[in-house]
Amino acid sequence: MDGIEVPAAAARVSRLSYATGLTQDAASVGTVEHLLAALVGLGVDNVSVELDQAEVPIMDGSAASFVYLVHEAGIKQLNKPRRFLKVVRPISLSRGDKRIAVYPSDHFKVTYSISFDHPLLRHQSRTQRLTEGSFIEEIAPARTFCFLKEVEQLRQKGLALGGSLDNAIVLGETGILNNGLRFDDEFVRHKILDVVGDLALVGHPIIGHVVAHRGGHALHASFAQQILEDSEAWRLVEYPAEPVEAGLSDSVGVGRAVLPVQ
Numbered sequence: 001m002d003g004i005e006v007p008a009a010a011a012r013v014s015r016l017s018y019a020t021g022l023t024q025d026a027a028s029v030g031t032v033e034h035l036l037a038a039l040v041g042l043g044v045d046n047v048s049v050e051l052d053q054a055e056v057p058i059m060d061g062s063a064a065s066f067v068y069l070v071h072e073a074g075i076k077q078l079n080k081p082r083r084f085l086k087v088v089r090p091i092s093l094s095r096g097d098k099r100i101a102v103y104p105s106d107h108f109k110v111t112y113s114i115s116f117d118h119p120l121l122r123h124q125s126r127t128q129r130l131t132e133g134s135f136i137e138e139i140a141p142a143r144t145f146c147f148l149k150e151v152e153q154l155r156q157k158g159l160a161l162g163g164s165l166d167n168a169i170v171l172g173e174t175g176i177l178n179n180g181l182r183f184d185d186e187f188v189r190h191k192i193l194d195v196v197g198d199l200a201l202v203g204h205p206i207i208g209h210v211v212a213h214r215g216g217h218a219l220h221a222s223f224a225q226q227i228l229e230d231s232e233a234w235r236l237v238e239y240p241a242e243p244v245e246a247g248l249s250d251s252v253g254v255g256r257a258v259l260p261v262q
């Protein structure tokens with residue numbers, strides 16, 4: 001759209017239903033969360049994404065393809081220290097039975113729990129410390145999921161038009177329609193992927209323990225905005241000038257950019 005740039009920032013969040021969208025002037029882009037999660041997970045903080053459509057491709061419903069493509073392109077270490085948002089006081093948000101909070105921690109960690117009225121995912125909970133390695137192995141391959149009865153509603157809204165068993169786990173009444181799961185708790189792992197991607201919108205890698213229960217994109221995105229507004233609850237620290245044993249990358253405290261496509 002005539003080269004309009006849409007900042008990946010909490011203040012730009014627009015559409016929120018089954019995915020997270022961003023808007024700048026006349027341009028909108030949907031389903032940014034899995035791509036943003038891959039970039040955060042790989043420690044990339046400088047990147048420009050070019051799109052020729054209004055939605056980031058869903059790929060297989062996970063972030064694995066984006067991880068692969070970033071690795072293929074290569075990552076360049078920059079000459080500047082990375083600035084982390086280090087949580088020093090708890091911040092929390094709840095809406096009905098949905099809750100999300102972030103607590104001080106020496107690492108970036110996410111605890112997520114979900115419960116649905118479905119035999120396969122009545123309750124799942126997982127705590128994941130996020131390093132580059134654990135993101136790639138444990139979180140990036142986890143696919144999004146949807147309920148068969150919702151697919152028709154999504155189509156009516158013009159969403160998930162390409163939706164199929166190739167890009168989501170589809171849950172029928174009693175089981176899944178796909179050929180198996182990638183992890184026993186793939187559903188809650190995907191929720192961790194989503195919250196990592198949505199909290200990318202704070203604009204800095206987070207040092208803190210995120211705890212979420214039954215959240216979704218709307219809650220995650222509001223929380224990203226709330227974190228930014230509650231500036232007493234965090235400070236920006238540079239690594240390694242102010243050493244913290246943390247950060248997404250196991251070893252790197254400097255900024256990283258994806259190399260341009262040749």
Ligand SMILES: [Zn+2]
Nearest residue numbers: 033144190194
């Ligand atoms: Zn997702």
